[in-house]
Amino acid sequence: MMYRFLIFFFLLSGSVISQQFSAKTAFLEKWKNSKDYLLEIAEQMPEDKFGFKPTDREMSFKDQLLxxxxxxxxxxxxxxxxxxxxxxxxxxxxxxxxxDIIRLLTNAFDKVYTQIQNTKEDTLQTETDFFAGRKSKLQILNLLQDHVTHHRGQLIVYLNLNDIKPPKYVGW
Incomplete structure (x- = not known):
């Protein structure tokens, strides 16, 4: 009887552990933190500076968010x-x-969260056509986060150029 219990316990714990550390779960946790961090950055910039851009060739703060x-x-x-x-x-x-811009951004973050939450884990390895060639859906997930991070870094510079202290970094 004890032998069966141990087998059941190990099978169950293995299943729980694999769910906890899945690519999808990791993405969703990071996505929520990324959302919170970006929205905090957006809140830091005064509305009258949403049109700020460091040079003519760069997007304004508002345009970066959009x-x-x-x-x-x-x-x-x-x-x-x-x-x-x-x-x-x-x-x-x-x-x-x-x-209104922050609300639009919030809704987009939430929609992506729900879309990924509803995506089956085993489909993340599926390759799909992308403008840069065939990519797995996992690679698209990485691009989603990487793109936000890239532009968020620019927004932090915009805050600093306006003598506004950026919020403390939020990671995983």
Whole structure:
């Protein structure tokens, strides 16, 4: 009897451990922290400085946020849902006010979270056509996070250039 219990225990604990440390679970935890950190950065910048850009060739603070939102909406919808995305609509009726931009960004983060949450773990190895060649859905997940991180780093510089102390870093 004890032997059966031990086998059951090890099988159950192995299943729980593999679920805890899955790529999807790791992404979702990081995605939530990434959302919180980016929104805190967005809140730090005063609304009258949302148009700030360090040089003419760079995007403004506001445009960086909207670009992040557009990219995550495109990747999340195209590769992790059955929904058809009209990319032109992503650029229509964009808000000007800080609160509205932050709400739009929040909704995009939440939508991607739900899309990934609803994605089956075993499909992350599936390759799909991408403009840069065939990529696995896991690679697309990595791109989602990497893109946010890239532009968030630029936004931190924008804050510093305006003598605004960025929020403390939030990692995993």
């Amino acid at each position: 670009h992040i939102r557009e990219n995550m909406t495109w990747l999340g919808t195209t590769y992790f849902s059955l929904e058809q995305l009209d990319k032109k609509k992503l650029k229509e009726n964009l808000p000007e006010k800080k609160a």
